[in-house]
Amino acid sequence: MSDTVFCSCLNYASPARGGWSIVRTALLVPECYQLFIGAPACMRHIVLSSIELGVAERVSCLHLEEADVVLGSYEEQIYEGADELLDSLEPKPKVLMIFMTCIDSLLGTDPEAFLGPLNEKYRETRFIVARMNPIMADSLQPPGTAVQSTMYGLLRKNLQKENSVNFIGNNVAISDENEMIRYLKQNGIAVKHISQFDTFEGFQTMAQSRMNLVAAPVALPAAGELKERLGMEFADCIPCYSKAEILQEYRRVCEGLGLEMADFSREAEEAYQVLSEVATALKGRKVAIDYEATYRPFSMAKLLMEAGFAISRIYTDACASYEEEAFEWLKSRGVDVVVPNLYVKGRSWDEKEQTDVICIGFEAAYLEQSPYVVTLAADGELWGFEGIRLLAERLRAASEKKRSLEKLIDESVLII
Amino acid sequence: MNRLNKILPPFAPDYSGVCSVLYGLGGMTVIHGPEGCTGNYTGYDEPRWFGADVETVGSGLREIDAILGNEERLISQIKEAAKRSKPAFICITGTPIPMMTGTDFKGIAAEVEYETGIPSFGISTTGFAYYDAGASAAMLAYTKKFGKIQTQKENTIGILGVNAIDFSHREMLYDLKRECEKRGFSVTASLCMDASPEQIREICSVSVNLVVSGSGLQTAQYLYEKFEIPYVTGIPIGKTASDLVFETVKRSAFDHVCRNVILQPQAAGGRILILGERVMANSIRNCLIADHGISGIQVCSIFTPHPEWMLPGDVHADGEKEIAEAMREKNGALVIGDPLFHRLIPGMQEDTFLDFPIQAVSSKVYRDGQWNLIGERAELFAQEIERKMRRKG
Numbered sequence: 001m002s003d004t005v006f007c008s009c010l011n012y013a014s015p016a017r018g019g020w021s022i023v024r025t026a027l028l029v030p031e032c033y034q035l036f037i038g039a040p041a042c043m044r045h046i047v048l049s050s051i052e053l054g055v056a057e058r059v060s061c062l063h064l065e066e067a068d069v070v071l072g073s074y075e076e077q078i079y080e081g082a083d084e085l086l087d088s089l090e091p092k093p094k095v096l097m098i099f100m101t102c103i104d105s106l107l108g109t110d111p112e113a114f115l116g117p118l119n120e121k122y123r124e125t126r127f128i129v130a131r132m133n134p135i136m137a138d139s140l141q142p143p144g145t146a147v148q149s150t151m152y153g154l155l156r157k158n159l160q161k162e163n164s165v166n167f168i169g170n171n172v173a174i175s176d177e178n179e180m181i182r183y184l185k186q187n188g189i190a191v192k193h194i195s196q197f198d199t200f201e202g203f204q205t206m207a208q209s210r211m212n213l214v215a216a217p218v219a220l221p222a223a224g225e226l227k228e229r230l231g232m233e234f235a236d237c238i239p240c241y242s243k244a245e246i247l248q249e250y251r252r253v254c255e256g257l258g259l260e261m262a263d264f265s266r267e268a269e270e271a272y273q274v275l276s277e278v279a280t281a282l283k284g285r286k287v288a289i290d291y292e293a294t295y296r297p298f299s300m301a302k303l304l305m306e307a308g309f310a311i312s313r314i315y316t317d318a319c320a321s322y323e324e325e326a327f328e329w330l331k332s333r334g335v336d337v338v339v340p341n342l343y344v345k346g347r348s349w350d351e352k353e354q355t356d357v358i359c360i361g362f363e364a365a366y367l368e369q370s371p372y373v374v375t376l377a378a379d380g381e382l383w384g385f386e387g388i389r390l391l392a393e394r395l396r397a398a399s400e401k402k403r404s405l406e407k408l409i410d411e412s413v414l415i416i
Numbered sequence: 417m418n419r420l421n422k423i424l425p426p427f428a429p430d431y432s433g434v435c436s437v438l439y440g441l442g443g444m445t446v447i448h449g450p451e452g453c454t455g456n457y458t459g460y461d462e463p464r465w466f467g468a469d470v471e472t473v474g475s476g477l478r479e480i481d482a483i484l485g486n487e488e489r490l491i492s493q494i495k496e497a498a499k500r501s502k503p504a505f506i507c508i509t510g511t512p513i514p515m516m517t518g519t520d521f522k523g524i525a526a527e528v529e530y531e532t533g534i535p536s537f538g539i540s541t542t543g544f545a546y547y548d549a550g551a552s553a554a555m556l557a558y559t560k561k562f563g564k565i566q567t568q569k570e571n572t573i574g575i576l577g578v579n580a581i582d583f584s585h586r587e588m589l590y591d592l593k594r595e596c597e598k599r600g601f602s603v604t605a606s607l608c609m610d611a612s613p614e615q616i617r618e619i620c621s622v623s624v625n626l627v628v629s630g631s632g633l634q635t636a637q638y639l640y641e642k643f644e645i646p647y648v649t650g651i652p653i654g655k656t657a658s659d660l661v662f663e664t665v666k667r668s669a670f671d672h673v674c675r676n677v678i679l680q681p682q683a684a685g686g687r688i689l690i691l692g693e694r695v696m697a698n699s700i701r702n703c704l705i706a707d708h709g710i711s712g713i714q715v716c717s718i719f720t721p722h723p724e725w726m727l728p729g730d731v732h733a734d735g736e737k738e739i740a741e742a743m744r745e746k747n748g749a750l751v752i753g754d755p756l757f758h759r760l761i762p763g764m765q766e767d768t769f770l771d772f773p774i775q776a777v778s779s780k781v782y783r784d785g786q787w788n789l790i791g792e793r794a795e796l797f798a799q800e801i802e803r804k805m806r807r808k809g
Contacts, residue, residue: 041543416455
């Protein structure tokens with residue numbers, strides 16, 4: 001079953017559009033350096049966002065000129081640029097990611113022309129070609145997916161196994177308070193996430209784990225590759241928002257690790273209890289959700305609506321195949337689905353016309369003109385029943401405090 | 417020489433200049449390219465984007481359409497959107513991929529105009545040139561398309577070359593207009609920022625134009641050639657230097673001769689190096705010479721070069737390496753430039769650098785530190801320069 005796309009229209013990008021960029025995601029690999037290759041325009045937002053994030057000392061770019069692109073004489077320049085860069089860096093990075101941008105799709109770059117000599121000269125650095133090419137957004141390897149394959153493609157086979165599991169695909173680690181994580185730890189199984197490593201060597205220990213728990217759809221291909229290459233099993237643990245699905249994911253994890261399935265009914269009950277309390281406290285205040293906040297906006301909406309929240313609107317331009325049931329359920333109850341990338345005349349941001357809709361995600365907040373925001377991106381640290389409890393708490397907190405959306409957006413460094 | 421940037425971001429691209437100029441004129445501007453291209457403009461080059469009711473949109477170009485040269489998808493997307501929003505005009509502007517595939521923007525615009533009945537124009541930006549080139553092309557295209565032939569009105573002035581990238585400080589344009597009014601000129605239109613389409617249509621009726629950035633030059637030349645409207649290049653910065661700008665404006669309005677206001681420093685460059693947009697940097701120099709008697713000032717332009725506005729000894733730097741080189745050559749001078757330039761010379765003393773944030777370089781990173789230098793507001797800036805020079809010795 002393929003995803004349903006609601007609109008193939010010209011894209012309006014609200015000021016709240018964007019999320020974790022490819023740059024930021026790939027920089028989770030410790031001791032890596034990124035060199036971007038492309039037209040100057042392609043790299044402006046990359047370098048500026050790296051300055052805003054305080055990671056500019058790990059990012060550089062090499063501009064090509066029109067003549068280089070037309071004549072195709074740029075591989076030599078990539079070698080020279082990378083050579084000059086590495087010559088100036090001390091200590092040398094463990095990995096140099098050479099990011100090709102959209103123009104590479106039409107140029108057919110020969111990476112061997114520069115990788116060979118670079119590998120020869122800088123033996124302590126690994127060189128890999130990576131992609132930041134939104135022109136491939138509709139392909140089987142869109143940039144968000146390809147970058148996961150690039151990152152985890154750096155793991156080397158290690159026969160010395162550890163009693164641990166990895167979460168992959170999520171940008172931030174799942175909360176330690178999560179019931180499954182606690183259960184794993186009780187059973188002597190350590191839980192790893194790329195963000196906890198400061199060194200490339202430490203990151204390599206992820207290859208010793210028994211299993212990968214995939215917390216985002218974009219990492220499913222990378223997990224498949226790790227299974228093929230390193231023999232690591234994986235389980236789909238993409239944050240979901242129903243008791244049955246959560247228990248199904250937990251069962252998969254337990255089966256994969258040979259653990260007996262624990263009884264999580266107390267945690268489930270507590271989470272739903274908090275959710276219900278918050279729904280009651282909000283007394284019918286509207287809630288809107290956007291697709292940048294979660295991979296499952298329809299499932300999240302259904303969960304909240306069943307708990308008594310007044311879901312007013314969902315902002316997304318597509319419905320993933322695994323969400324169709326929730327989508328139909330919401331549609332039959334009159335929930336509005338709005339495509340956020342359609343320009344709507346007359347829309348602006350007027351302080352006097354702000355609403356009190358509680359918005360999960362920045363874009364929903366902007367389009368609803370609301371200062372009540374749950375600042376969530378790609379499900380954040382939410383997973384399982386603890387994730388539901390956290391979501392409820394964050395909804396409560398967001399409902400109580402007006403925030404400056406413009407400031408929040410600036411601080412969050414959202415990148416398209 | 418390869419063009420490696422270790423510190424600086426690439427500067428604002430040409431298509432951002434196009435979008436900036438056309439912002440707020442009631443049209444639809446389509447950035448034909450993959451999503452990230454639009455993100456440059458909306459996220460970093462357009463300080464007014466939060467709360468904007470402006471139809472600047474991306475085409476979301478995909479590989480298959482680029483390879484097959486499928487322009488029909490773009491045209492039907494535009495037609496569909498135009499049906500909904502009924503824009504006053506449609507502009508289609510390019511990015512690197514359409515440049516590579518040789519997209520015919522003028523042809524697409526002609527087809528769009530024919531099919532929708534909405535005035536349309538294409539600008540073949542590439543993403544390889546600077547914002548000022550795009551701003552210049554857009555301003556000229558808009559003026560040609562919508563400028564109305566009229567009788568010239570006395571004591572009226574047009575300001576050419578304002579856009580939110582060069583004039584990102586919120587009050588700068590307001591003060592610039594006030595300076596014009598103070599000197600007896602009624603501002604007909606400021607192209608293209610804070611002006612209505614109706615005002616811009618009147619641009620062919622002004623008695624003189626004031627060009628305040630490189631992006632205004634092409635339109636000024638067009639208006640001079642077509643309607644004999646003279647122009648003066650320069651920004652009124654500082655009191656005496658502003659007097660000089662407006663004296664020149666009056667002379668040009670009278671004798672119809674175009675002029676540049678560029679004062680010659682009394683000594684060769686060596687004490688101060690100003691890095692930035694050529695007209696702005698020249699005007700700062702004018703102020704330092706005329707209002708403060710400072711000599712030995714060199715200007716180094718960093719965007720599209722304009723040799724006609726360079727004095728002997730002035731330079732142009734293209735990209736990070738040449739900017740760093742220009743700074744190194746002036747070792748010991750006070751450098752005025754974007755704060756990011758300071759990082760190019762490790763160990764450079766605080767007192768040898770004065771922050772002058774430039775939107776086209778560092779975007780919003782140092783926005784709070786942007787200066788408004790119009791008229792006497794430049795006094796604080798000049799004082800800061802004098803203070804730094806004293807401490808430097």
